Amino acid sequence: MGLGIVMGVWDHIKNSGKFPTATNWALDWVGMLPGKREARRLVGDHILTQQDLMGLNPEFEDAVCIGGWNLDEHPPTGFEDPELPPYVSIKLPGVYNIPLRSLYSKNIRNLFMAGRNISATHTAFSSTRVMGTCAVEGQAIGTAAALCIQHNLPPRGLYEDKAKLKTLQQTLLRDDQSIRGLKNEDPLDLARKATVTASNERENCQAANVINGWVRALPGYDNQWAAPLGADGAWLELAWDTPQTIRQAHLTFDSGFQRELTLSSSDAANVDIVRAPQPETVKKYSVLYQTEDGEEWTELASVDDNHQRLRRHYFKAVSAKRVRIHVKETNGDPLARIFEARCYV
Numbered sequence: 001m002g003l004g005i006v007m008g009v010w011d012h013i014k015n016s017g018k019f020p021t022a023t024n025w026a027l028d029w030v031g032m033l034p035g036k037r038e039a040r041r042l043v044g045d046h047i048l049t050q051q052d053l054m055g056l057n058p059e060f061e062d063a064v065c066i067g068g069w070n071l072d073e074h075p076p077t078g079f080e081d082p083e084l085p086p087y088v089s090i091k092l093p094g095v096y097n098i099p100l101r102s103l104y105s106k107n108i109r110n111l112f113m114a115g116r117n118i119s120a121t122h123t124a125f126s127s128t129r130v131m132g133t134c135a136v137e138g139q140a141i142g143t144a145a146a147l148c149i150q151h152n153l154p155p156r157g158l159y160e161d162k163a164k165l166k167t168l169q170q171t172l173l174r175d176d177q178s179i180r181g182l183k184n185e186d187p188l189d190l191a192r193k194a195t196v197t198a199s200n201e202r203e204n205c206q207a208a209n210v211i212n213g214w215v216r217a218l219p220g221y222d223n224q225w226a227a228p229l230g231a232d233g234a235w236l237e238l239a240w241d242t243p244q245t246i247r248q249a250h251l252t253f254d255s256g257f258q259r260e261l262t263l264s265s266s267d268a269a270n271v272d273i274v275r276a277p278q279p280e281t282v283k284k285y286s287v288l289y290q291t292e293d294g295e296e297w298t299e300l301a302s303v304d305d306n307h308q309r310l311r312r313h314y315f316k317a318v319s320a321k322r323v324r325i326h327v328k329e330t331n332g333d334p335l336a337r338i339f340e341a342r343c344y345v
């Protein structure tokens with residue numbers, strides 16, 4: 001039937017006379033593998049529902065990722081029911097959390113799910129099925145599986161062990177997974193104990209924001225450090241009362257999430273999209289440190305052409321009294337912007 005429909009549409013394009021620009025078009029390929037939406041769904045300890053997505057139920061303690069697409073229901077009978085609207089779309093109040101319990105089976109002891117097979121009702125799945133959401137579910141269960149192996153636990157065991165569940169959530173946040181309402185509380189992050197100063201601060205974008213745990217702008221609160229780039233750039237500094245042994249510095253930059261990045265042929269959707277490094281993202285920077293007695297800054301890392309949101313730098317262990325991030329250039333924006341700085345042994 002699918003092939004019949006494709007040929008019918010093609011016949012209309014070529015022979016109806018309504019599309020003169022199609023005169024010299026040729027059909028050179030038609031996919032032979034039908035794409036099916038709800039192939040398999042499995043049942044987990046929790047079945048995600050429309051009410052969960054609409055924010056009508058209490059928040060999940062085991063949230064591990066988010067979704068945000070509208071409820072977007074297509075009639076299962078598709079072309080066979082031409083009198084039905086092709087889809088019904090209901091806007092959600094905001095992004096919603098997905099619990100770990102929807103990502104493992106309730107009766108197969110060692111089975112995780114991510115993607116179009118997760119434990120969700122037909123209506124909840126009409127939102128969760130989109131590729132970005134499938135991908136962050138994969139991130140969640142990959143990390144969960146690694147913890148299960150490390151501690152010899154089945155998936156449900158990880159849910160039941162609340163300390164390990166928290167480790168899972170914090171590990172995900174450290175990898176820049178978004179989980180609504182959860183912030184960095186990683187006890188291993190040395191930056192959280194630092195005093196933060198900067199060359200300059202824009203109003204509402206204080207230096208200390210880089211250790212407040214949040215890595216997204218929230219309505220009315222930018223949650224980042226931002227400062228104008230002077231002739232010598234701008235800098236942000238972490239300082240400790242006693243020197244810290246540091247082998248890693250993690251930086252989260254602003255990648256312009258306020259602009260919707262999407263693949264679309266619609267001019268209206270494309271108008272604000274920047275198909276290049278995002279202007280707000282820091283392009284050129286270095287990470288430096290100072291020892292307890294020294295006044296000199298020694299370089300730990302230097303980057304000239306960054307376009308990524310999360311950058312991690314690994315180096316030989318140093319004993320640092322201060323760590324400085326010197327921003328020299330952005331991808332176009334006049335402000336240096338950093339959402340988060342983390343340091344680890």
Ligand SMILES: Cc1cc2nc3c(=O)[nH]c(=O)nc-3n(C[C@H](O)[C@H](O)[C@H](O)COP(=O)(O)OP(=O)(O)OC[C@H]3O[C@@H](n4cnc5c(N)ncnc54)[C@H](O)[C@@H]3O)c2cc1C
Nearest residue numbers: 034035036037039114115116117128129130131132133134
């Ligand atoms: C027509 C259509 C249009 C869509 N449009 C959009 C869109 O515009 N935007 C969007 O975000 N999402 C869209 N989606 C939804 C989204 O693409 C899917 O929900 C998502 O890709 C599912 O990913 P998945 O990894 O769960 O499953 P799949 O991508 O189906 O991956 C499952 C894989 O497992 C393999 N497999 C199956 N059985 C076995 C086996 N026994 N052994 C080994 N391998 C096996 C399959 O070959 C396949 O490669 C669309 C879906 C459809 C069908």
